[in-house]
Amino acid sequence: MFDAFFVQQLVNGFSVGLVYALIAIGFTLxxxxxxxxxxxxxxxxxxxxxxGVVLITAWAPPLIAVVLFVMAVGAVAGFGLERLxxxxxxxxxxxxxxxxxxxxxxxxxxxLAVSIIVREVVEKVFGGAMRPVPFESQLTDPxxxxxxxxxxxxxxxxxxxxxxxxxxxxxxxxxxIGLSIRAVANNPLGAKYVGIDTDRTIIATxxxxxxxxxxxxxxxxxxxxxxxxTMGFAPGVKAFVAMVMGGLSSIPGAVICAIxxxxxxxxxxxxxxxxxxxxxxxxxxxxxxIFFPTGLFGGAxxxx
Amino acid sequence: MTHLLEIRDLxxxxxxxxxxxxxxxxxxxxxxxxxxxSNGVGKTTLMRAISGVYKVGGGEIRLDGTPITNRTxxxxxxxxxxxxxEGRQIFSSMTVLENLRLGAGPRGGRExxxxxxxxxxxxxxxxxxxxxKAGSLSGGEQQMLCVGRALMGRPxxxxxxxxxxxxxxxxxxxxxxxxxxxxETGTAILxxxxxxxxxxxxxxxxxxxxSGRIVLQGPAxxxxxxxxxxxAYLGGHVH
Numbered sequence: 174m175f176d177a178f179f180v181q182q183l184v185n186g187f188s189v190g191l192v193y194a195l196i197a198i199g200f201t202l203x204x205x206x207x208x209x210x211x212x213x214x215x216x217x218x219x220x221x222x223x224x225g226v227v228l229i230t231a232w233a234p235p236l237i238a239v240v241l242f243v244m245a246v247g248a249v250a251g252f253g254l255e256r257l258x259x260x261x262x263x264x265x266x267x268x269x270x271x272x273x274x275x276x277x278x279x280x281x282x283x284x285l286a287v288s289i290i291v292r293e294v295v296e297k298v299f300g301g302a303m304r305p306v307p308f309e310s311q312l313t314d315p316x317x318x319x320x321x322x323x324x325x326x327x328x329x330x331x332x333x334x335x336x337x338x339x340x341x342x343x344x345x346x347x348x349x350i351g352l353s354i355r356a357v358a359n360n361p362l363g364a365k366y367v368g369i370d371t372d373r374t375i376i377a378t379x380x381x382x383x384x385x386x387x388x389x390x391x392x393x394x395x396x397x398x399x400x401x402x403t404m405g406f407a408p409g410v411k412a413f414v415a416m417v418m419g420g421l422s423s424i425p426g427a428v429i430c431a432i433x434x435x436x437x438x439x440x441x442x443x444x445x446x447x448x449x450x451x452x453x454x455x456x457x458x459x460x461x462x463i464f465f466p467t468g469l470f471g472g473a474x475x476x477x
Numbered sequence: 478m479t480h481l482l483e484i485r486d487l488x489x490x491x492x493x494x495x496x497x498x499x500x501x502x503x504x505x506x507x508x509x510x511x512x513x514x515s516n517g518v519g520k521t522t523l524m525r526a527i528s529g530v531y532k533v534g535g536g537e538i539r540l541d542g543t544p545i546t547n548r549t550x551x552x553x554x555x556x557x558x559x560x561x562x563e564g565r566q567i568f569s570s571m572t573v574l575e576n577l578r579l580g581a582g583p584r585g586g587r588e589x590x591x592x593x594x595x596x597x598x599x600x601x602x603x604x605x606x607x608x609x610k611a612g613s614l615s616g617g618e619q620q621m622l623c624v625g626r627a628l629m630g631r632p633x634x635x636x637x638x639x640x641x642x643x644x645x646x647x648x649x650x651x652x653x654x655x656x657x658x659x660x661e662t663g664t665a666i667l668x669x670x671x672x673x674x675x676x677x678x679x680x681x682x683x684x685x686x687x688s689g690r691i692v693l694q695g696p697a698x699x700x701x702x703x704x705x706x707x708x709a710y711l712g713g714h715v716h
Contacts, residue, residue, distance in 0.1 A: 356568050356579050363566035365530060367579045368554030
């Protein structure tokens with residue numbers, strides 16, 4: 174039962190799950206403060222990957238410099254995305270429109286539009302084909318431990334994910350901007366009454382979420398060794414599924430469900446053909462929506 | 478003489494519906510002013526307009542002579558007008574301490590520690606519950622937290638919207654004792670209440686609102702004796 178191959182699959186699935194988790198956190202943070210789904214989040218991931226690869230191709234700097242650069246690109250992308258696709262629908266100051274249905278529907282479409290435009294632009298500039306990461310920079314060196322073989326990318330993903338989760342916890346619980354993000358997510362009207370600048374808080378949320386998404390993008394690019402314009406779609410959908418399964422606005426819930434999804438997909442390749450394992454996430458989404466409409470961890474509708 | 482808060486001919490419209498149709502009132506520095514009126518006459522709208530949550534359609538709100546009409550809520554809070562709003566609007570999934578921390582705004586360090594200590598002296602019940610989720614508090618404790626959170630912002634003017642709503646009589650008395658205590662610290666209070674009897678006892682000045690207009694005003698002690706008030710709001714037989 175627990176042969177080496179199976180354990181190997183679990184390790185691979187865990188790495189993939191951590192990537193889904195990094196993306197899902199961005200979805201969840203933004204859903205928490207605005208009650209909207211940011212459809213361009215997968216493109217932030219893709220842009221992060223491309224930015225990193227472009228930098229590597231040009232100068233081949235050390236990994237840490239690449240990650241810092243991608244974080245900066247993610248921050249700018251998050252800021253720009255908020256200005257372009259979300260802010261224009263927040264002209265009205267009263268609390269009714271802050272979470273109104275019409276606004277939600279408008280930003281669904283505007284973020285979708287931005288995501289398509291970004292994807293098309295990347296395709297025009299870099300071409301639609303897979304673009305390999307320079308071989309020296311790939312994180313695909315095998316690391317043999319007993320019967321198991323890991324790749325360096327898995328260790329880097331693990332380390333980066335743990336660091337970012339810890340950083341996020343610190344931000345949300347120990348800093349003023351983090352407290353503001355949680356306050357706006359919990360009670361937007363109450364947040365106004367304590368003098369929180371809601372607009373700035375929303376921007377900060379987009380920046381934080383997009384930084385995490387962009388880093389996930391470059392990590393995956395280095396791990397798999399290539400980037401392509403539509404690379405954000407599948408992981409984006411799976412992170413979205415993790416968010417829904419986790420209860421829409423629970424970060425721990427989303428992280429746990431994302432890792433679970435990654436593991437489930439990996440285990441499924443034991444029993445199913447490669448193409449079919451892709452169905453796992455969608456199957457879980459349907460089952461969750463039917464049997465746990467508030468998510469597995471969203472019973473109390475607790476936010477962030 | 479300029480008052481701390483001056484409101485002149487304030488008009489607020491929601492959709493096609495005029496809610497405030499020219500409200501004027503003054504709150505002197507360090508004073509307690511109450512606005513009475515039954516449900517739906519526009520009292521909460523008035524409070525939200527002062528805090529900048531609702532857009533003002535006409536008229537002017539001045540703080541210390543400076544217009545603050547249609548400024549953003551965070552600007553108004555920074556200028557020293559904090560509100561304990563209707564429905565409390567506390568952060569239910571965050572701890573009591575985090576709620577108070579948020580109330581303090583950007584102030585940190587020693588000043589914040591002192592304010593927190595002072596607040597917990599005022600609300601000893603909250604000290605025992607600092608690390609609890611605010612949503613797990615009783616109604617009375619939540620109201621204390623709501624007022625405490627507003628006071629953490631060191632307001633010059635505290636707006637209190639129906640602080641006694643839904644509280645047991647004993648807690649109502651505590652809240653009004655608290656109002657008197659707050660005024661001793663020099664904070665002016667604008668108090669909106671349905672409990673006219675208790676409000677008139679603590680207030681200096683009182684205004685009575687009906688369908689978006691001030692219909693009666695005067696010193697609280699005089700209004701408490703006014704037969705129209707006694708008939709409409711005090712059950713007709715109060716000493």
